[in-house]
Amino acid sequence: MINQLTLKQFKQALEETDCPSQILFAEAVSPEHWHRIREGTKYAEIWEQLEAKAEELLAMPPAPPSFSDFILFGSTGDRIIYQSKRDQLYSGLHTFSLLAMADIRPEWITGLENAIWNICNEFTWVLPAHVGLYHNQYPNQIWDQTKMPRETVDLAAAHIGFTLAEIIHLVGDRMHPWVVERVKAEIHRRIFEVYFHNPVPQNWELKTNNWPAVCASSIGAAAIYLEQDSEKLSGMLWRVINVLRAYLSGFDEQGATPEGPAYWQYGFSHFVFFAELLKERTQGRISLLEDKKIEQISLFPQFCMLGGGKVVNFSDSAEQVKWNTGVIHRLQSYAPALQMPESTTWLMPTSNSWLDNSRLMLWSPDRTESQTEEAWRDSGRVEERIFEGNQWAISKVTDVKGRMIAFAAKGGYNEEPHNHNDLGHFILHVDGRSVLADMGLGVYSRQYFQPEYRYKQVNAGSHGHSVPIVNGCTQGFGRQFYTEMTGHHQTNEEMAVSLDLTNAYACSDLRHLTRQFVWKRTLNETPYLVIRDRVSFSNQPTSFQEVFISSVQPVKTVPGQLELSDVTLFYEESEWSAEIEPVTLDSETEKGKRFYRIILHHQHPISDMEIAFRFVIS
Template sequence: MTGIEQLTLRQLKSALERAQDEGAPLFPEAADPRSWRRSRQDPRCAQVWNDIRTAGESFLSAAAPPLPYSAFTLFHRTGDRTRYDDSYFDRRRRLCVLAMLAIADEEGERWIAPLQDIIWAICDEYTWVIPAHVGLYHNDYPSGIWDRPEPPRETVDLFAGETAFALAEITGLLEERLEPWVVRRARDEIGRRVLNVYFADPAPQNWELKTNNWPAVCASCIGGSALWLVRDPEKLAGMLWRTLAALRQHLQGFDEQGATPEGAAYWQFGFGYYVYFAELLYSRTAGQVDLLAGEKLRRIACFPRSCMLTGSQVINFSDAPAEIDYQPGLYDRLRRRFPEAASPEQAPVYKGAFRSWMMASRMLLWMEPEAPAPGRYGGLPRREDYYFPGHGWVVSKSADAGGLVAFAAKGGSNDEPHNHNDLGHFIVHVRGRSVLCDLGAGEYTRQYFQPAYRYEQLTAGSYGHSVPVAAGAGQTAGASHRARPLGYERTDERVVYRLDLTGAYPDAALERLHREFVWERPAQAGGEARYSLTVRDECVFGKAESFESAFICSLPPALEGAGCAAIGPVTMIYDAERFVCRVTEERYRTIAGEERTAYRLVLAASEPSVRTVCEVRFEINGRG
C-alpha cells in the first residue's frame, strides 16, 4: 500500500495494470442496491429522502431553466453572478436528484427519461465553466476577457470538473439502463470539455499554481472522470500522474498540524473531493494506492474537530460561513480510518450538497449505522485546546452542563486564501452563539474579488474585524503584512497567546503593536463555570498618535455606566478614564446575498499618545 508522498509513476502504472481485470466496482456502495435501501430506511435520512422525491416530482412538472446569453454576460456587465448561477446549479440539482431516484426509487424507470433529458440539456450548454471563472487563468483577470472578439480558451473550473465527474459516474452506474446515444454524448462532452482541455494542453491551469481548495476539487474531478472512462492502464497512469501533482499542491496548503486557513467549510469542499477521488483510486488499484495514508493526512482529516462549535456552527475566519451543512457520510468514512476524527451529530439535509452528485451520494451512502460510535463528537463534558502555529490559529473549547464555551484567535498573514485583513482577530462563542464574531464572506460578486473594492467592504476589510486601528489606519493586504507569534502557553486554568501585529499596519510612525490574549476557564468541566478573556494591546508610535480597538458583536451592546458594556451573556470591562466607548450598527450582505446587521464596539483612546495600553476584559455570565 503506497501513499501520495511515496508514490512513483512506475508504482501507479503497475498498480493499475495488476488490478485491471479484477472487475471490482469503483464506487461499491452506489453499485449495491442494499446500500441505497439502507439509506432510505435510516431514520436519520427520512426527511432528506422525502425532500429528494418532492424535488423529483417538481422537476417532472417544470422544465429546466434556460441559460440565456443575457444572463451569462451579466457578471461582466454588472458583477452579478446569481442569476446565471442559480439556473446553472438548478440543472445540476436535477441531475443529482433524478439519478438518485433512478437508482434507488421503487419506480426507478419512471425517472430515466427526465434524467436523460437533463443530461442532454447539460451537454447542450455553451460551456460548463460559470461566468465568474471564464478566463480565470489570465494574469489581468477579469480585465480584457469579455471585450475581445475571440473568447478565451476553455479551462476547467470547479464546476466544469464537478459536471464531468457527475456525468462520468452516473453514466457508469446506469449505463445498462440509459440509451446509448445519451451515454455516448455525455462521455464525448466530458472528453471535449475537460479531459482534452486538461491533458492535451501543457499550459498550467490557474488552480495548479494554488494551495487552496481549487486544486483538490478540480484535480479530483478530472481524475475521477478519467477513472470512470479510461480503461487503458498505461494511458490512465499518465493522466492521473498530472492530477496527483495538483493534489500534492493542495496538501501544501495545510500546515504540519493539518490546519487550513480556509476553515471547516472549505475543508469539507476541497478535502472532501480529495477523499472521493482517493476512495475511487483505492478501489481501482485494489487497495495498492492509498491517498489517505500518512501522518499528515491523519492530521488533516482531524482538523474540522477543532472548528466545531454548537450544532452546525463553526469557527469561521476569512471567507467562511458561521454555519455549515455537514456531510455526515464524509466524516464517518474518515472515522473508519482515523477514530479520533469528528463525526458531527447532524442528519443529512437537502440543501447545497445536492448541486453535486458526488457530495450528495457520499453524504448518504457513507453514513455509518446509527449504533453509538466511541469518541463521537458532542459528548459532555469535554476540554479541547488546539494551536496551529503554521497558520497562527489558537482554539480553546470547554463544555459543561450549560453548553459549549469557546475562544479562537488568529495570526497568520494578510495574503491567505479567501483573505481578510484580520490579524489578531478573535471569536468568543457562548453556549450556542458567537457573541464576539466573524462576519464571514461577503456577497460574491466580480468586484468582491478585486482588492481595491474587497478591502473596503465590512466583511473583508479590517474595519469589520475585532482588531486595532492605529493612527487612523487599518490593516493592509499582502504577503508582507504578517503577524509574528510571540508565545503560546496553556495550563488547565488558562490559555495565553501573544502576537506582534506591527507588520499588519502600513503607518511608518507605528513602531510596535503587540496583542495578548488571556483566556481563563475552570480547571475542570462542571461546577461553577467561570470564563473570561482579557485582550491587552500595547501600541508604540514615533510621535503621539490616535489608537482605537474595535470589537465585532453579533448582539447589540448596551452601555451600562462607566467602564462597562453588556453584550448578551458577555460583560465587557474597560478603563473609562482613558477610553471612550462608542457603538455603531453595521449592515452588510452575506455570501448568499442576505442583509445582516452586526455591531461595532470601539474603544478610542481619549488622548493621542506615543504609547497606549488598552486592556479589556470580557466576562461570561453564569450558564445562561
C-alpha cells in the same frame, strides 16, 4: 503516502490491477445498499421530496440560462442570476440519478437522459465568473474582447465531469447508448483535451486552496472511470497527484487551513472521493488517506465546531456549516479520534449534488442521533489546539451547565485564500452564539474578489474585525502584511498566545505592536479573556482606536463596562470613549444580519502604550 509515492510505483499499481470489468464505487453498485436506504425511515421525507421534484421536472423541464444571463457577470458583476437558473437546469441530473439508483421506474431513466442531454448541449460547463480565469488580468480584459477566451476547467466543469462519468458507469447500461457516448465525448472535449492535452497550467494548479482539491480530484476521478489504458491513465493521474500535493501543502502540520471549515468540507470532500476511488482502482495498493498529515487535516473541523451549529468562521467561511456525515464517518476509519458532529448540524440530501448526496447516504453510519450527542454533553471537557503554521488558536470548554464556551484567534498573513484583513482578530462564543464575532463572507460578485473593492467592505477589511486602527491606518492587503506568533503556552488554567502585529500595518510612525491573548479557562470557574496590546510609535500618534465586533447590541451599564449579553467588556473609562456603530450585512448565506462595531477611541494617545481589556463570561 502521497509525498513518498513515485511515478514508477504509481504506474505499476495501476497496471497490476488493470481489469476491464472492475467494480468502482462498490457501495453504489450494490442494490441491497440502495434498498436499505430507500426503505428505511431516515431519509423517507427526502425520497418523497425527490419524487415530487422529479414529477415537477418531467411536467415542466427548466429552461437553460440565456445569453443575457451569462454575460451579467461581465457587465454588472452579478453571478447569482445565472447560477440559480443553472442550478435549476442541473437539478434534474442530481434528482433523477438518485431515484434511478433506488428504483427501476423507466420514467426516472428518461428524466435522467433528458437532463444529461441538456447539460451536454450547454455552450460551456464553466461558470461565467470563471471564464478566462487563467489570464493574469482576470477578471479584467475578458468581457470586452472580440473573441471569447479559450476553454478552461473550473470547479463547476470538473465537478460535472466527475458526476457524469460516475453516473454512466453506474446506470449507463440502462440508458440509451447515444447518451452514454455523448457524455464520454463531452468529457473528453471539455475536460481531458483542455487539461491533459495542453501543458499551460490551469490557474488553480498554482494554488493551495479548495480549487486544486475540487478540480484535480474531479478530473482524476473522471479519468479513472473513462480511461481503460492503465499506462495512459498513470500519466493522466500523475499530473493530478502532483496538484493534490500542492493542495495538501496549504494545510499546516497541525491540519489547519486558513480557508476555514466550510471550504475544508468542500475541498477535502472531493479529495476523499478521489482517494477512495483510487484505492478501489488499485485494489488497496494506493491509499492516499493513510497518512499522518491526512489524519491531522481530518481532525481540523472538529476543533472548529462550536455550539448551536456555529463554527469558527474566519475568512470567507459561513458561520454555520451542515456536515456531510458520510465523509466524516469515512474519515473516522483513518482518524479514529474524529467525532461525529451534533445531529442538528447534519447535512440532509438535496437536489444539488449527486457526489455529495450519494456519499452522504451510502457512507453515513447507522447509529442513532442520541448516540452521537454523548461526547458533546460532557461537562468539564476541554478541547483546544494551537495551529502554529497558520497561526490559529482554538479552545473549547464545556461548563457544568453543559454550555460550550469557546475562544478562537488568528494571525497569518493578509493574502490567504478567501482572505480577510483580520490579523489579530478573535471570536468569543457562548452557548450557541458567537458574541464577539466574525462578520463572515460577503456577497460573491466580480467586485468582491477585486482587492481595490473587497477591502473597503466592512466584512473583509480590517475595520470590520476586532483589531486596532493604528493612527488612522487599517491593515494592508498582501503577503507583506503578516504576523509572527512570538509565543504560546497551555496549562491547566489557561491558554496564552502572543502575536507581533507590527507588519500588519503600513503605518510610517508605528515601531512596534504586539497582542497577547490570555484565555483563562479553569474548570471550576467561569472562563474569561484578557487582551493586552503594547504599541510604540516614533512620534506621538494623533489617534488610536480599538475595534471589537459584537453580534449583540452593547449596553453601557456602569462606567468602563459594556454588557454584551453573556459577556461583559471591561475597559478603563478614563482612557477611552466608546462609540457603537450598527452594521447590517448581506452575504451569500444570509441577508440583513446585524452586527455592532464597538469603537473605543483613546482619549490621550502617546508614543508608548500598554493597553488591557477583559471579557468576562456571565
